[in-house]
Each structure stands twice: as C-alpha cells, then as structure tokens.
Amino acid sequence: MGTGDFLDDFATLSTFGATERGGVHREAASDADEAQRAWFERWLTDRGFTVRYDGIGNQFGLLETAPGAPYVLVGSHLDSQPYGGRYDGAYGVLAAAHAVHRLAGAGGLVHNLAVVNWFNEEGSRFTPSMFGSAVFTGLLDLDAALDTRDPAGVRVGDRLAAMGHTGTGAPVLADLAGYAEIHIEQGRLLEETPATIGLVADTWAARKYDLRVLGDQSHTGSTPMADRQDALLGAAHLVVAARGLSDELSTPDVPLHTSASRMAVEPNSPVTVAREVTLNLDLRSPDEDLLARADAALHERIPVIERAARVSVEVAGSQRWGVRPFPAAGVELARRSAEELGLTHREISTVAGHDSVNLNGHVPTVMLFVPSVAGISHNEGELTHDDDALAGVDLLAAVVRRLAAGEITGPPPGAARTRPADG
Amino acid sequence: MGTGDFLDDFATLSTFGATERGGVHREAASDADEAQRAWFERWLTDRGFTVRYDGIGNQFGLLETAPGAPYVLVGSHLDSQPYGGRYDGAYGVLAAAHAVHRLAGAGGLVHNLAVVNWFNEEGSRFTPSMFGSAVFTGLLDLDAALDTRDPAGVRVGDRLAAMGHTGTGAPVLADLAGYAEIHIEQGRLLEETPATIGLVADTWAARKYDLRVLGDQSHTGSTPMADRQDALLGAAHLVVAARGLSDELSTPDVPLHTSASRMAVEPNSPVTVAREVTLNLDLRSPDEDLLARADAALHERIPVIERAARVSVEVAGSQRWGVRPFPAAGVELARRSAEELGLTHREISTVAGHDSVNLNGHVPTVMLFVPSVAGISHNEGELTHDDDALAGVDLLAAVVRRLAAGEITGPPPGAARTRPADG
Structure with missing residues (x-):
C-alpha cells in the first residue's frame, strides 16, 4: 500500500459534512456522521475486517491475528465539533485503520487487532464528551447514556437504533491487551x-463546572x-472572572x-x-496546586458576583481530575519506535481530553x-x-506492532479515571 | 353589568396558558394564544360586536355607534412573555372590551367604537415587539412581517393562515378618530x-442595539x-459594561x-x-442628553472590549427614539375623567414600549x-x-366616551414614530 492510499482515503473522509471553509460539520449521529460510519464500515469490510457495534454505538473493526487472544485496540472518533476541523479524531481513526491493515499477516503477533471509532467523543450534541469510551470503561452508565437527549430532544438510544448502529459481539474492556491512539496536538x-x-506523557489537571445562575424575570x-x-x-461576571483567573x-x-x-x-x-x-466553566493547568488556588479564588468570587447581580449561583454538576500520567513503558515504547523511524519527537502533555484518557489506567495505553x-x-x-500525517501513520503501525507483540502488559495500578464527583 | 363580570372574565382569560406559579405562558400564535383569541372572538360576537382580522392578525371587535363615522379604537394585546404575568396586555384588552360594551346604545357618540387585540406585542417569539401595531401604522412592512420566523423556523404568515386569523374588512389607520389603551404600570x-x-405624558428616550460579536473557534x-x-x-464584557453605564x-x-x-x-x-x-443591548432614560452620553461611553468601551477579547463587535441592528409626548389634550381629557370618578392620579412616563407608542402621533392617543x-x-x-383593575375599566369607559363624543381631534403634527434607523 502506498502513502497515497491514506491521503486519498482522508480526502474522501473529509467530504462527509464538508463545510465551505474547508472544515467538517458532523456532530455525533447526524446524517453526515451516519454516512461516514457507513463508508468506514465498507472500508473495513472490503479489507477483511469484521465490523461489530457495542450497545452505545462504538464501531469496531476486528482483525484476527492471534486466534483466541485479547485485542490491541487502536482508534479515535469520527464525529466533529459544529463547524470543526477535518483532522480532529478522524485522522486518528483512519490512521488506526491503515496501521492495523498494514499488520495483517505480520508475524510475531500474540494479540488480535481491532480498530475503533468511538461514538460521540466531542460531546457538543450529547453531553458529556468522550461519551462512547466512557460507557466502554464503565465511567458512564449505558442506560443513562442511551437516555441522553440533544437540545432538540432526540434520544441517543432512538437515534442509534434508527441507524442500526448498536449490537453485540464487540470487544469489551476485559478483552483488551492495550490501546493506542494518535491525534492532532x-x-x-x-x-x-x-x-x-508528541509522546504524550500525561494529562493536565482539570476542574469543570456546570453552573446555574438564578435571578428573577422583570x-x-x-x-x-x-x-x-x-x-x-x-453569568457575564462569571465569564469575565474566569478569564481574570488565568490573567x-x-x-x-x-x-x-x-x-x-x-x-x-x-x-x-x-x-x-x-x-x-x-x-x-473549565479550568485546566499542568500544576495541581495552581489549579487548586484558582478554584479557591473562583469560589471566593462567586458570592461577590451573587451580590452584584442579586442572583444565586448553583453548581449543577462538576468534574475534576488531577495530573495523570500515561504509562511510562508506553512512552518508551513509542520513543523507540520513533527513533527507529528517524522521526523527531518530544514528550508532551495533553490539555484536551481524548478517548485514550478514559482507557488510560484500565489497559496499557499509548497516546501520540x-x-x-x-x-x-x-x-x-x-x-x-x-x-x-503520514509519519504519524508509520509510527502508529510500529507502536501497534510492538503492543501486539506483547512488549508491555497490564494496567498501572490505581491510575484509571473514576466516576465524576459532584460538588 | 356588575363589576364581578370583569373579574370573572379576567379569571377565565387567565386560564389560557396558565402556569403553576400564577402566571401565563402564551407567546404570540402559540396554541394558548390561539385558544384565547377564539374565546375572545366568541365573547365579542356574543355581545353584538362584529369580529374582523387584518393582514397581520390584529383582532378587531367593531361596534356600530355612529354609522359611517371613523372609529375610536381601544385595546392592547393578549400575548405574553414566556412565563409572564397575567395582567400585561390582557388586562388592557379585556378592559377595552368591557368599556366599549358599556357604551353600546349610549347617546352623543359621533364616532364608531372598536376593540383591538394587537398581534405579537411582546416580540419574544417573533421580533420586533409591538409587531401588529407596527404593521398597522406602516412602521413595519406587511410582507416582511409575514415572512418573520421564530427560532424554530415557523413563519408568521403560515401560522396565522393555519389559525385562520387574517382577513379583510378591518379598520385601517385612516379610519381612526382616536386610540386609547390602559396597561399596568x-x-x-x-x-x-x-x-x-397614571396619566401617561410621555415615553422615555431609548437606544436599542442588536450586536454581533465575532471571534474564532478554538x-x-x-x-x-x-x-x-x-x-x-x-459579549460578557459588553453585558457588564452596559450595567456599569447605569451604575x-x-x-x-x-x-x-x-x-x-x-x-x-x-x-x-x-x-x-x-x-x-x-x-x-437596551439603554433608556427620560433625559435625552444623559442617554446620548451613555451611548457615547458605550461606543468608547467597545474598542477596549474588542482588544481585550480579540474579537470584533458589529452593530447588526439598532433603533432609537427621543422623549416623545402623548397629546396634552388627551392627558387633560383623562385627568378630567379621573377627577369626575374621584380617582387619584398622577402624570407618569412610560419606560416600556406599548402599542399606543406606535399609534401616538398618527391619531389622538390616550395612554393610562x-x-x-x-x-x-x-x-x-x-x-x-x-x-x-376595576377603577381602570371605569376610567377607560369614561375616556372612550369623551373621545367618541369628539372632544379631541386630529394628530399632533410630526410626533409619529418613524421607521427605525440603522447605525
């Protein structure tokens, strides 16, 4: 397979929900998302993958390389933000498909291979973000996820059923030997x-709030x-105050x-x-102490804002996590692969959330x-x-080959993302 | 007719779109609005009024008291804000109906009488506010008004046609000898x-802006x-700045x-x-010079905000008007009527817009x-x-009797509200 194949496929993928200004507009389970999922299913099937869906619409392409063995799963998400870019997520899914396809028939693999297109990573239509991988890892309850509705009242479960994109026979968390994802920085x-x-070594700490400001009509x-x-x-005071904290x-x-x-x-x-x-409101920092100080300062300002606008501010929901490392063994495995390929590299943190952040801690996870x-x-x-983009596909194939050869195993203890805490 | 009739009818009217907390939720052309308009049509017809609709859904009840003569029109609006109060507008329409009904068969009237329920005064579903009276007075183009859509895409013209609430044979501006309206303060x-x-002597000056803040997704x-x-x-900086101007x-x-x-x-x-x-953004004051200073200060702050948030701020639309008097002869007519009835009174300004603000200047207009x-x-x-509420109905009947007897005539020159200027 030549490098042109990947770029041609990526150009095709970028036509789904294409916008006039070179982006894509294909929120989860939109018509454009449904069309690209159908295209991707054909792409996988044509190349010998077996396609399976799980209960929340995650789309898997399975390639048997070691009968009966666990899977090394590789993927990202095809859905986009409204009027978003064509690389975010889609690049990683297509890179995964090409990387795994290159390994078909390779020797020395002790694991099976699978590609995944996680459902609704973006969270703009159905909240929260990283939705499909959250259900997969048990962070989000399946029934609650299916009952989630978009602002127009469309229910996830109804829309997935209409698309025919739920099913059985897909891998579950216990079937995995590892997970790899590549993404744009x-x-x-x-x-x-x-x-x-970028060899992703950790995730920034974050505190996210859904706030409700209550006044009275007049x-x-x-x-x-x-x-x-x-x-x-x-609310305007809160927005300005949040920016002030960063400044x-x-x-x-x-x-x-x-x-x-x-x-x-x-x-x-x-x-x-x-x-x-x-x-x-969303606060993130690589320094947990700084983040805690910012959070405290925010909470000191809320009563001042309540008095200024004669309102009350309620926390309707919140999530928080600390600085979380990806497994050092995975970073090293990726570093060796990059060096063999002659690719320049550096360690980096991810500030954005990714499906890999949900998988991290459950299985050996490599993020690039x-x-x-x-x-x-x-x-x-x-x-x-x-x-x-092409260098990334080459690296991902090398990393997946090493993971499938069993170079690292087992989750680091206690590092998994846990259920979001309220308050 | 006893005073209980008015209160009983008002209680009935308040059931349309009634909310749990004692208000009403009946935006223009909603199901609740349609139901109350049908109820009001029956009310009028049962009492000998002839019901007519004009092209924009204004609902008229005509009572012939001086064949061939122009009309004294009396009314307000039945639509409400979302989760609004049951008095705003509805009180004035029902007061008008009762006041005019009391005058059926009265002697000495040189004008005919008509009640009006102006379509979409509130402007929350279809903008702008004071919509039906704006079309009636030529401030808003009929075709443009019919093409207006709500946030869900529903077109005014289609909805009015489905309700069967457009027609011909209604009075037009040239048919009017005067207009009276009573409203809650x-x-x-x-x-x-x-x-x-309150004897409404004038309207505060106002400058209203529709602003568009342009940034870039990231x-x-x-x-x-x-x-x-x-x-x-x-946008948050603009909201805070607007409040700061008032402070x-x-x-x-x-x-x-x-x-x-x-x-x-x-x-x-x-x-x-x-x-x-x-x-x-909405700026109002009884002092035109103060309002001009506030407007200038706002425009000085916009470039500062543009730099702080790295955005551009565009004026997408604007309206302005100065302090505008209602005819002094109408205020005096109402004062005499109040004194005859032994009602305490004072001159007052209206800060809120009303349909009477659109009629004022075209025909002698009395606002209470x-x-x-x-x-x-x-x-x-x-x-x-x-x-x-009952005192207001009594006063309105007395005022309408004087207007219908021809006590004041002709519009004050040059005081009519003109088409909104952009910029």
Missing part, C-alpha cells in the same frame, strides 16, 4: 519545538435597576487555561431580564500527537501537513 | 405615590490563552436603565471557544396606567389589585 508546541511526534425597560435580579449579568495566576512556565463556551438564557427575550442562565499548524483546532481552518 | 411609582391612575482546553478570540468573553451615570433624579437579556452563542459547545455571539404591585412585571408574580 491542537496546540503549537510541536510546531515550535519543532518535532514531528421588564428590561421599566424595572428600576435596584430591583433587578439579572441572571445574565451574573492573574498564569505564569510563563505554568499556565492556567480557563474558559466558558456554552450558555443558555431563559427566557431569552429582548425585553425580559433573564431569570436563569446555565453555563460551563502529530503537529497542528498554528495550534488551530475546533475550527474549520484546522490543518496537519501531509508529511506529518 | 410595570414600575412602582403609582404604588409609592400613591395613586390609582479548543477550550488546548488553545493557549493568548491565541483565543473568544466571542463569549467579548456610573444614573442620578437619583435622572435614571439610566440598561440591560442585555437575549444572547445566542455559536457553536455553544462545552469544549469550543465561541466564534460568534449575538446579544441585545393602573398600579403594579411592587412593580413586578414580565414575571409570573405580576399583580394588580382588583379595585385598581
């Missing part, structure tokens, strides 16, 4: 280093200012990333002061990055150069 | 004075803070009311920095208020005491 460290390959014109209990004003607490060496990106206003009328606003031009991601302008 | 001046009746986790162009951060420029004697109450975020994903946010408990409005807790 979505930052600009590799470009600036420069290096072709008339935007006639209500005296002192009488207003303005939920949108309260105040980040240092050149130790960044704090903060954001709010989703907001719903009720009743959202041009002449009625909002009674309720829901929004997310290729460069993103200017770090642009979740944007139609997302780009990874062809030579970098 | 939606503030607390009458309660604090105290006075039973990843909420991995994108370095310095690279972000965060449209939601920019800084209002004086105890001369208030400045500012608000933002509607916001739409794209793509509104938990992990993607917003590329675009649209929001409204009754008290709102604690000024609460656009809220399920909206309340006007029964005795105040």
Whole structure:
C-alpha cells in the first residue's frame, strides 16, 4: 500500500459534512456522521475486517491475528465539533485503520487487532464528551447514556437504533491487551519545538463546572435597576472572572487555561431580564496546586458576583481530575519506535481530553500527537501537513506492532479515571 | 353589568396558558394564544360586536355607534412573555372590551367604537415587539412581517393562515378618530405615590442595539490563552459594561436603565471557544442628553472590549427614539375623567414600549396606567389589585366616551414614530 492510499482515503473522509471553509460539520449521529460510519464500515469490510457495534454505538473493526487472544485496540472518533476541523479524531481513526491493515499477516503477533471509532467523543450534541469510551470503561452508565437527549430532544438510544448502529459481539474492556491512539496536538508546541511526534506523557489537571445562575424575570425597560435580579449579568461576571483567573495566576512556565463556551438564557427575550442562565466553566493547568488556588479564588468570587447581580449561583454538576500520567513503558515504547523511524519527537502533555484518557489506567495505553499548524483546532481552518500525517501513520503501525507483540502488559495500578464527583 | 363580570372574565382569560406559579405562558400564535383569541372572538360576537382580522392578525371587535363615522379604537394585546404575568396586555384588552360594551346604545357618540387585540406585542417569539401595531401604522412592512420566523423556523404568515386569523374588512389607520389603551404600570411609582391612575405624558428616550460579536473557534482546553478570540468573553464584557453605564451615570433624579437579556452563542459547545455571539443591548432614560452620553461611553468601551477579547463587535441592528409626548389634550381629557370618578392620579412616563407608542402621533392617543404591585412585571408574580383593575375599566369607559363624543381631534403634527434607523 502506498502513502497515497491514506491521503486519498482522508480526502474522501473529509467530504462527509464538508463545510465551505474547508472544515467538517458532523456532530455525533447526524446524517453526515451516519454516512461516514457507513463508508468506514465498507472500508473495513472490503479489507477483511469484521465490523461489530457495542450497545452505545462504538464501531469496531476486528482483525484476527492471534486466534483466541485479547485485542490491541487502536482508534479515535469520527464525529466533529459544529463547524470543526477535518483532522480532529478522524485522522486518528483512519490512521488506526491503515496501521492495523498494514499488520495483517505480520508475524510475531500474540494479540488480535481491532480498530475503533468511538461514538460521540466531542460531546457538543450529547453531553458529556468522550461519551462512547466512557460507557466502554464503565465511567458512564449505558442506560443513562442511551437516555441522553440533544437540545432538540432526540434520544441517543432512538437515534442509534434508527441507524442500526448498536449490537453485540464487540470487544469489551476485559478483552483488551492495550490501546493506542494518535491525534492532532491542537496546540503549537510541536510546531515550535519543532518535532514531528508528541509522546504524550500525561494529562493536565482539570476542574469543570456546570453552573446555574438564578435571578428573577422583570421588564428590561421599566424595572428600576435596584430591583433587578439579572441572571445574565451574573453569568457575564462569571465569564469575565474566569478569564481574570488565568490573567492573574498564569505564569510563563505554568499556565492556567480557563474558559466558558456554552450558555443558555431563559427566557431569552429582548425585553425580559433573564431569570436563569446555565453555563460551563473549565479550568485546566499542568500544576495541581495552581489549579487548586484558582478554584479557591473562583469560589471566593462567586458570592461577590451573587451580590452584584442579586442572583444565586448553583453548581449543577462538576468534574475534576488531577495530573495523570500515561504509562511510562508506553512512552518508551513509542520513543523507540520513533527513533527507529528517524522521526523527531518530544514528550508532551495533553490539555484536551481524548478517548485514550478514559482507557488510560484500565489497559496499557499509548497516546501520540502529530503537529497542528498554528495550534488551530475546533475550527474549520484546522490543518496537519501531509508529511506529518503520514509519519504519524508509520509510527502508529510500529507502536501497534510492538503492543501486539506483547512488549508491555497490564494496567498501572490505581491510575484509571473514576466516576465524576459532584460538588 | 356588575363589576364581578370583569373579574370573572379576567379569571377565565387567565386560564389560557396558565402556569403553576400564577402566571401565563402564551407567546404570540402559540396554541394558548390561539385558544384565547377564539374565546375572545366568541365573547365579542356574543355581545353584538362584529369580529374582523387584518393582514397581520390584529383582532378587531367593531361596534356600530355612529354609522359611517371613523372609529375610536381601544385595546392592547393578549400575548405574553414566556412565563409572564397575567395582567400585561390582557388586562388592557379585556378592559377595552368591557368599556366599549358599556357604551353600546349610549347617546352623543359621533364616532364608531372598536376593540383591538394587537398581534405579537411582546416580540419574544417573533421580533420586533409591538409587531401588529407596527404593521398597522406602516412602521413595519406587511410582507416582511409575514415572512418573520421564530427560532424554530415557523413563519408568521403560515401560522396565522393555519389559525385562520387574517382577513379583510378591518379598520385601517385612516379610519381612526382616536386610540386609547390602559396597561399596568410595570414600575412602582403609582404604588409609592400613591395613586390609582397614571396619566401617561410621555415615553422615555431609548437606544436599542442588536450586536454581533465575532471571534474564532478554538479548543477550550488546548488553545493557549493568548491565541483565543473568544466571542463569549467579548459579549460578557459588553453585558457588564452596559450595567456599569447605569451604575456610573444614573442620578437619583435622572435614571439610566440598561440591560442585555437575549444572547445566542455559536457553536455553544462545552469544549469550543465561541466564534460568534449575538446579544441585545437596551439603554433608556427620560433625559435625552444623559442617554446620548451613555451611548457615547458605550461606543468608547467597545474598542477596549474588542482588544481585550480579540474579537470584533458589529452593530447588526439598532433603533432609537427621543422623549416623545402623548397629546396634552388627551392627558387633560383623562385627568378630567379621573377627577369626575374621584380617582387619584398622577402624570407618569412610560419606560416600556406599548402599542399606543406606535399609534401616538398618527391619531389622538390616550395612554393610562393602573398600579403594579411592587412593580413586578414580565414575571409570573405580576399583580394588580382588583379595585385598581376595576377603577381602570371605569376610567377607560369614561375616556372612550369623551373621545367618541369628539372632544379631541386630529394628530399632533410630526410626533409619529418613524421607521427605525440603522447605525
């Protein structure tokens, strides 16, 4: 198989949900996602893979290389953000398919191989993100996941049934010997280093909140200012405060990333002061102490904001995790593979969540990055150069070969992501 | 007719779209609005009114008292804000119907009488507000109004056709000799004075903006803070800045009311920095010079906000009007009527827009208020005491009798509201 095959396939994949400005718009279980999943099923079947779905719509392509043995699973996700980039997730799924296909018939493999397209990694249509891999690893209850609805009221379970994309016979967590994923960096460290390959050593710590700001409806014109209990004003103060935390607490060496990106206003009328606003706040840092200080500062500001806007702020949901390492043995295995291929590389952290973050701790997990031009991601302008994309497929094939040959085994104890804690 | 009739009818009217917390939820052309319009049509027909609809769904009840003469029109609107109060608009329509009904067979009338329920005064489902009266007075183009869609894509013209609530034979602007409207104050001046009746002398000046904040999508986790162009951060700064203008420029004697109450975020994903946010800003004051200073200060802050959030802010639409008087002859006519009835009264400004604001300047227009408990409005807790509500019906009947007897004629020159100017 020549390198043109991968780029041709990637160009085809990029037509599903293609936008005018070079991106893709294919949220989970949209028509465009359904079409690309059908295309990918044919791609796998045509090359001798057996396609299976699990109960939450994760799509697997199985390749028997060691009858009766556990699987080395390789993949990422095909769904995108709204008006997102064509590389995020899709690159990793197609790289996995090509890498595994290259190993068909290879000698010395003690494990079977499987490719996976995780359902709804992005979480923009059905929350939370990393949805399919969360069910797979037991972090999210299957029935609750199936009952999740999008803003228009469409239920995950109904949509998956209509697509015919649930089933049985797919691998489960206990069937795995390892997991590997390659993804675009979505930052600009590799470009600036420069290096072709990121060996992902750990995940930044994060605290994520879903907040509910409660005010009271009134008339935007006639209500005296002192009488207003303005939920949108309260929410706006929270958004500005979150940014302020990053501005105040980040240092050149130790960044704090903060954001709010989703907001719903009720009743959202041009002449009625909002009674309720829901929004997310997201704080991330590679330094757990810094993150804890930022979180404390946020909680000190909330009462001030409550008084300023005459509202109350409730935590409707939260998630937190600390800095979590990927297995050092996997980083070393990937480093050796990169060096054999003559690829420049560096260790790196992932700030974004990935399906590999859910798998990490359950099975030996290797996470790899290729460069993103200017770090642009979740944007139609997302780009990874062809030579970098092809180098990534070569490396992934080498890494999967080593994993399938049994070079590392067993999960590191106690490092798995646990059920999100409220409060 | 006893006073119980009005309260009984008002209780019935309040069942349409009734909410658990004592309010109503019946946006324009909703099922609840359709049901109450059918009920009101029967009410009118049962009492000898002839019901007619115009091209934009304004509902008229005609009562012939002076064959061939122009009409004195009396009314308000039955639609509500989402989870709004049961008095806003509905009180005025039912008061108009009862007041006009009392005048059936009265002597000395040189004009005909008509009741009106203006379509979509609230503007929460279909923008702009004061929609039906804007078409009636030529401020809004009929075809453009019919082509307006709600957020779900439902077209006004299609919905009105399905309801069968458009037609011909209704009065047009040239058929009117005068207009009268009674409404709840939606503030607390009458309660604090105290006075039973507000004689509305003028409208506050206002500047309203629809703003579009343009950023660029990126990843909420991995994108370095310095690279972000965060449209939601920019919008939040605008909301906070608007409130700051009121805090800084209002004086105890001369208030400045500012608000933002509607916001739409794209793509509104938990992990993607917003590329675009649209929001409204609304500035109102009884002092045109203060409002101009506030507007200038807002425009000075916008470039600062653009730099802080790395966004651009566009004005997608705007409306402005100065302090506009209602005809002094109408205020005096209403004052004489109130004094004859022994009702306490005071002159007052309206801060909220009303259909009467659209009629004012085209025909002699009288606008009256009754008290709102604690000024609460656009809220399920909206309340006007029964005795105040009944006093208002009495006053409205007296005012309409004087108008129909020809006590004042002709529009004041040049005071009509004109087409909104952009920019």
